[in-house]
Amino acid sequence: MAIHVGEYRISLDAKEADANLNFVSHAHSDHTGGVRKNNEILCSDITRDLVQTRTRFELKTVEIPKGTKLLDSGHMLGSKQLYVDSGESSSIVYTGDYQLQRSPAAEKIEIRRADTLIIDSTYPFPNIVFDEKEEVITAMQHYIKSRMNTGSVLFGAYSMGKAQELIKICNDIGVAPIVDGNIARINDIYSSHGMKLDFATRELGDGVIDDDFREPVWIVSMHKVDRVRGLVASMNRRIFTAVATGFAMTQRFNTDVQFALSDHADFKQAIDYIEQCCPKRIYTRGQGCDIFAKNLKSEGYDACPLRKPSSIANLLVNYI
Numbered sequence: 001m002a003i004h005v006g007e008y009r010i011s012l013d014a015k016e017a018d019a020n021l022n023f024v025s026h027a028h029s030d031h032t033g034g035v036r037k038n039n040e041i042l043c044s045d046i047t048r049d050l051v052q053t054r055t056r057f058e059l060k061t062v063e064i065p066k067g068t069k070l071l072d073s074g075h076m077l078g079s080k081q082l083y084v085d086s087g088e089s090s091s092i093v094y095t096g097d098y099q100l101q102r103s104p105a106a107e108k109i110e111i112r113r114a115d116t117l118i119i120d121s122t123y124p125f126p127n128i129v130f131d132e133k134e135e136v137i138t139a140m141q142h143y144i145k146s147r148m149n150t151g152s153v154l155f156g157a158y159s160m161g162k163a164q165e166l167i168k169i170c171n172d173i174g175v176a177p178i179v180d181g182n183i184a185r186i187n188d189i190y191s192s193h194g195m196k197l198d199f200a201t202r203e204l205g206d207g208v209i210d211d212d213f214r215e216p217v218w219i220v221s222m223h224k225v226d227r228v229r230g231l232v233a234s235m236n237r238r239i240f241t242a243v244a245t246g247f248a249m250t251q252r253f254n255t256d257v258q259f260a261l262s263d264h265a266d267f268k269q270a271i272d273y274i275e276q277c278c279p280k281r282i283y284t285r286g287q288g289c290d291i292f293a294k295n296l297k298s299e300g301y302d303a304c305p306l307r308k309p310s311s312i313a314n315l316l317v318n319y320i
């Protein structure tokens, strides 16, 4: 069980034995553990379509239960927060993955006041502070423009969410990158939900090595980076490899360059969110929830970690 709303017991991005409805904040696989074949799920239409494509499950979305709302979370296209205000007692919001800085490939986050906040803990440390997204994007665009005249730029990216953000960043400087088939299939779903992306597709199966691979900008799934690197190099063309992820703040990647372009909130953004949400109590969720709660407490907030999804049950039974 997670949150009681009328006839529903709504689980949050995870499998719960006694839940009868699963809220799926967005389509990344670490948030779809509760999705089963022929499931009815609570999510945006694009999340349903993306999860359906990845899992090949037939899925339906339920009508949003009375007293609940899905609020944009700014993390990727269609990503949502769950907001519940039954009108009888008090309100609660669960963020899922979220970010406050606007991505060119996602809706702007909506923040509402709530009595209880269940907040994601991806970046729990105050010392990790992302630069302004616009600045990072400008630096990336400058890099792409300066390198594509002397060689090919190759980004490795998650095929869902990050790849589409990178395509938008390229499109904004008039570049239509080459993508692999996996990314192209996700792009088609983005496009059917109103986000147009300009790109060309190269299927990168075996037996294509006689083709020309001198295209200036590539965005491919992580596991295809080595293959494309080899194919471009075989054309005697210089290749510049890159990644764009928040983890560039804490990890060194095996690429020529790495950009700290995150689709998550850092600690500073989390505080900004909390200040706007004004919760009476905060529960931190996900990896890093203990340290995040501790760091929030030292800032004067009433915060406590939710170590397992099921522990929400103990905290919220009859709360709503």
Ligand SMILES: [Zn+2]
Pocket: 026, 028, 075, 097
């Ligand atoms: Zn995510």
